[in-house]
Amino acid sequence: MFPILEAEFLAPEIKRFVIEAPRVARKRRAGQFVIVRLHERGERIPLTIADGDADRGTITLIVQGVGKTTRLMNMLEAGDAVLDLVGPLGEPSDVRNYGTVVVIGGGVGTAIAWPTAKAMKAAGNRVVAIIGARTKELVLLEPELREIADELEIVTDDGSYGRKGVVIDPLCERIMRGNRIDLVLAIGPVRMMQAVAEMTRPSGIRTIVSLNSLMVDGTGMCGGCRVATKEGTRFACVDGPEFDAHIVDFDVLARRNRTYAANEAEALETFRANPNAALEFVRRSCRLDRCHAEGDLAEVSSS
Amino acid sequence: MSGNTLPPKERMKIPRQAMPEQEADLRRHTFTEVNQGLTVLGATTEALRCLECAKPVCMTGCPVGVKIRDFVELITAGDYLGAASKIREDNVLPAITGRVCPQETQCEGCCILGKKFEPLGVGYLERFVADYEREQGRIGLPEIAPPTGKRVAIIGSGPAGLSAAGDLVRWGHAVTVFEALHEIGGVLLYGIPEFRLPKEIVRHEVNALGQMGVEFQTNVVVGKTVTIDELMTEDGYDAVLVATGAGLPKFMDIPGEHLSGVYSANEFLTRVNLMHANDFPKYDEPVFDCRGQDIAVIGGGNTAMDAVRTAARLGARTSTLIYRRTEAEMPARVEEVRHAKQEGIDLLTLANPVAFLGDDEGRLTAVRCIRMELGAPDDSGRRSPVPIAGSEFELPVAMAVVALGTGANPLVQSSTPDMATNRKGYIAADPETLRTSKRGVFAAGDIVTGGATVILAMAAGRTAAASIRDYLDTGRWDGEPPSPA
Numbered sequence: 069m070f071p072i073l074e075a076e077f078l079a080p081e082i083k084r085f086v087i088e089a090p091r092v093a094r095k096r097r098a099g100q101f102v103i104v105r106l107h108e109r110g111e112r113i114p115l116t117i118a119d120g121d122a123d124r125g126t127i128t129l130i131v132q133g134v135g136k137t138t139r140l141m142n143m144l145e146a147g148d149a150v151l152d153l154v155g156p157l158g159e160p161s162d163v164r165n166y167g168t169v170v171v172i173g174g175g176v177g178t179a180i181a182w183p184t185a186k187a188m189k190a191a192g193n194r195v196v197a198i199i200g201a202r203t204k205e206l207v208l209l210e211p212e213l214r215e216i217a218d219e220l221e222i223v224t225d226d227g228s229y230g231r232k233g234v235v236i237d238p239l240c241e242r243i244m245r246g247n248r249i250d251l252v253l254a255i256g257p258v259r260m261m262q263a264v265a266e267m268t269r270p271s272g273i274r275t276i277v278s279l280n281s282l283m284v285d286g287t288g289m290c291g292g293c294r295v296a297t298k299e300g301t302r303f304a305c306v307d308g309p310e311f312d313a314h315i316v317d318f319d320v321l322a323r324r325n326r327t328y329a330a331n332e333a334e335a336l337e338t339f340r341a342n343p344n345a346a347l348e349f350v351r352r353s354c355r356l357d358r359c360h361a362e363g364d365l366a367e368v369s370s371s
Numbered sequence: 372m373s374g375n376t377l378p379p380k381e382r383m384k385i386p387r388q389a390m391p392e393q394e395a396d397l398r399r400h401t402f403t404e405v406n407q408g409l410t411v412l413g414a415t416t417e418a419l420r421c422l423e424c425a426k427p428v429c430m431t432g433c434p435v436g437v438k439i440r441d442f443v444e445l446i447t448a449g450d451y452l453g454a455a456s457k458i459r460e461d462n463v464l465p466a467i468t469g470r471v472c473p474q475e476t477q478c479e480g481c482c483i484l485g486k487k488f489e490p491l492g493v494g495y496l497e498r499f500v501a502d503y504e505r506e507q508g509r510i511g512l513p514e515i516a517p518p519t520g521k522r523v524a525i526i527g528s529g530p531a532g533l534s535a536a537g538d539l540v541r542w543g544h545a546v547t548v549f550e551a552l553h554e555i556g557g558v559l560l561y562g563i564p565e566f567r568l569p570k571e572i573v574r575h576e577v578n579a580l581g582q583m584g585v586e587f588q589t590n591v592v593v594g595k596t597v598t599i600d601e602l603m604t605e606d607g608y609d610a611v612l613v614a615t616g617a618g619l620p621k622f623m624d625i626p627g628e629h630l631s632g633v634y635s636a637n638e639f640l641t642r643v644n645l646m647h648a649n650d651f652p653k654y655d656e657p658v659f660d661c662r663g664q665d666i667a668v669i670g671g672g673n674t675a676m677d678a679v680r681t682a683a684r685l686g687a688r689t690s691t692l693i694y695r696r697t698e699a700e701m702p703a704r705v706e707e708v709r710h711a712k713q714e715g716i717d718l719l720t721l722a723n724p725v726a727f728l729g730d731d732e733g734r735l736t737a738v739r740c741i742r743m744e745l746g747a748p749d750d751s752g753r754r755s756p757v758p759i760a761g762s763e764f765e766l767p768v769a770m771a772v773v774a775l776g777t778g779a780n781p782l783v784q785s786s787t788p789d790m791a792t793n794r795k796g797y798i799a800a801d802p803e804t805l806r807t808s809k810r811g812v813f814a815a816g817d818i819v820t821g822g823a824t825v826i827l828a829m830a831a832g833r834t835a836a837a838s839i840r841d842y843l844d845t846g847r848w849d850g851e852p853p854s855p856a
């Protein structure tokens with residue numbers, strides 16, 4: 069069991085957790101993730117390690133509620149715990165001094181990009197951060213990025229904060245203006261990463277994306293996370309999650325991510341009908357001895 | 372000691388007892404165990420068939436050398452718990468091996484009775500005594516030697532790791548098993564389905580090891596969460612056993628493999644067995660909705676058989692097994708093939724997929740196959756399948772599972788550069804001692820041999836345990852003089 073020490077909403081539906089996981093905290097490097105299972109009947113979901121404190125033995129996760137598991141997780145508070153947490157998984161970001169690195173974060177992708185942006189800065193790069201959100205209140209980690217970025221540009225879909233538009237607009241301008249860019253790191257929705265890849269392809273700017281494929285084990289034993297690349301099949305959980313954007317087939321990724329759309333909708337609907345029963349379930353699952361959990365939990369879920 | 376007073380002629384007249392099974396048309400819809408186990412009467416009758424050979428050749432066929440004649444004699448004497456302890460001297464997971472061993476090529480394949488009659492049901496009897504023991508709640512825990520003060524880390528909780536843990540803890544060593552997944556058992560848990568091996572039995576065996584003092588740590592991926600070097604230098608383990616199995620799925624590298632609905636057997640079986648996706652939405656993990664669909668599984672081993680029978684139980688309308696040779700060459704256990712056929716699985720032999728076809732949404736709609744014929748024998752002596760030009764055809768399916776074997780997962784090896792591996796990425800270990808090229812580190816099971824069997828993994832685990840004891844006692848590695856410490 070992994071106790072939650074802090075939990076606070078950063079934006080609507082986006083929550084930051086500080087979780088006790090000493091081994092992961094000691095080992096983790098920018099770009100890596102963990103797999104979390106909330107309770108006895110839970111699924112395993114991948115979440116990026118946004119930050120960590122080796123001395124305190126904690127890691128930070130930033131979670132956007134999009135479906136049953138993430139919404140349920142976002143109901144948890146300090147004092148609760150998650151049942152299983154394993155990591156750090158995946159290859160760390162290839163952090164070097166490239167020169168000028170443009171970091172693009174779309175939505176919760178900003179949280180996923182942040183640790184690598186920080187590491188890039190520490191490695192001596194000039195970091196230009198471009199972050200986007202649908203609307204003002206969803207803008208993430210602005211103060212944190214201000215601290216490390218040499219330039220920070222904020223974009224909102226509705227123009228309620230920063231400039232109006234999408235995150236690729238400022239990138240496009242920089243490329244047109246001939247600004248020096250040695251590396252682009254883009255993390256966000258599949259279609260956004262694809263657009264970035266297409267934008268940097270003609271000028272051959274090295275572009276890295278972090279792929280959010282569906283995962284089960286996260287250790288390379290199932291291939292559920294496989295992505296099609298020009299160099300053949302790769303497993304996002306062990307070969308990635310970061311890849312050269314110019315070799316990735318984003319259409320395949322987008323389609324594969326829709327595989328369970330109907331199931332996801334069903335799970336969310338059941339959850340929404342009685343979210344508190346689900347929460348109660350997690351709380352019991354993480355308190356009781358595993359062997360006893362089954363029986364007791366049966367009543368909760370049927371109630 | 373034997374209670375068997377029947378003359379050999381009479382013994383031979385007794386027919387082999389049939390395994391009571393759940394009706395095929397009922398069991399096709401449930402995950403409860405197919406084989407129901409012999410009754411006390413059935414087991415005693417079956418035991419009476421044993422000729423009690425002076426030189427029991429059956430034993431030579433058992434990879435761990437279970438004293439078959441002796442335990443069968445204990446059954447005829449009515450001492451079932453005694454029989455169980457007798458088995459446990461050589462085999463720590465009898466309830467499991469009694470269910471999943473390919474007995475027809477091992478103990479039963481060597482049984483003298485089998486020359487003229489049917490061989491003794493050794494697997495059935497082994498299972499009977501282990502189940503009896505469990506039902507009596509009287510599992511006989513062996514004596515534990517006083518603590519030696521030495522600590523052993525075992526990486527991986529499959530049959531190899533578990534059997535090694537059992538021996539080492541008995542000898543007084545402190546044993547910690549590190550497992551990447553959230554539950555203990557390896558393939559026994561995530562691979563072999565409930566209808567062949569109830570998970571309650573795996574948990575029971577794991578609990579017994581826990582009671583003996585084995586410590587289990589789940590959610591630890593060695594190579595990521597911690598490395599072997601850290602286990603030895605920082606955490607103070609005196610020896611390490613790598614028993615990580617062969618869990619890397621192989622794909623076919625043919626067009627369309629990325630379509631939704633195409634699974635590796637590992638993914639499909641893990642979703643169902645470990646994550647309980649058959650109980651979605653009570654459990655959160657989904658799996659392809661097979662209800663009313665046509666599905667295909669590619670391969671001819673136990674894994675393929677498990678996958679196709681699982682799909683049938685998830686409600687598939689038709690479930691087809693595509694295999695490139697003929698039924699006679701299928702590596703799966705005979706019993707599994709028979710059960711699969713009874714459950715309505717279609718065998719499409721001498722056929723091989725060449726492409727997966729899909730719709731605009733990226734969903735699988737069909738497998739394109741080519742017919743095969745058997746050509747000249749290859750290195751393994753088996754006649755190799757050769758495609759027949761121009762014989763391509765399409766089989767419409769909504770889900771396909773690729774079960775063509777697995778390879779070595781490189782996570783541990785790549786984080787331990789001073790531990791040698793072979794050409795295929797398996798760990799190089801001395802066959803007799805299972806020492807690796809790295810001092811204090813041993814390896815056993817599928818990660819050394821490639822995908823094999825439960826009993827071979829267990830046997831290897833025991834061999835490794837014995838060499839680990841030897842190393843811990845003498846401090847000697849590769850014949851070098853004992854260390855001054």
Ligand SMILES: Cc1cc2nc3c(=O)[nH]c(=O)nc-3n(C[C@H](O)[C@H](O)[C@H](O)COP(=O)(O)OP(=O)(O)OC[C@H]3O[C@@H](n4cnc5c(N)ncnc54)[C@H](O)[C@@H]3O)c2cc1C
Binds near residue numbers: 114138139333
């Ligand atoms: C390596 C990696 C790191 C990740 N890091 C983070 C993180 O730090 N914070 C965070 O909030 N999310 C992160 N994700 C995404 C997160 O895993 C998914 O949002 C989560 O699995 C959804 O689970 P759910 O049950 O709540 O939603 P589901 O019910 O499974 O899905 C709801 C909707 O979310 C979308 N979705 C499903 N799975 C994914 C996915 N893997 N990626 C993106 N969208 C998905 C689908 O469009 C679906 O319609 C990461 C994913 C990967 C692969």
Ligand SMILES: Cc1cc2nc3c(=O)[nH]c(=O)nc-3n(C[C@H](O)[C@H](O)[C@H](O)COP(=O)(O)OP(=O)(O)OC[C@H]3O[C@@H](n4cnc5c(N)ncnc54)[C@H](O)[C@@H]3O)c2cc1C
Binds near residue numbers: 472526550557822
């Ligand atoms: C579907 C299926 C059906 C089968 N049916 C039969 C059968 O009927 N009869 C039979 O005899 N054999 C059968 N087999 C084969 C048999 O299960 C294997 O040969 C046996 O399990 C191998 O045991 P093992 O201990 O070497 O590895 P495994 O059982 O594979 O266990 C390895 C364990 O190590 C863990 N691990 C891997 N990497 C790491 C890491 N880096 N850190 C920590 N832990 C790690 C894994 O998660 C796993 O739990 C079957 C196999 C499959 C897949």
Ligand code: FES
Binds near residue numbers: 285
């Ligand atoms: S998630 Fe299973 S291999 Fe990547």
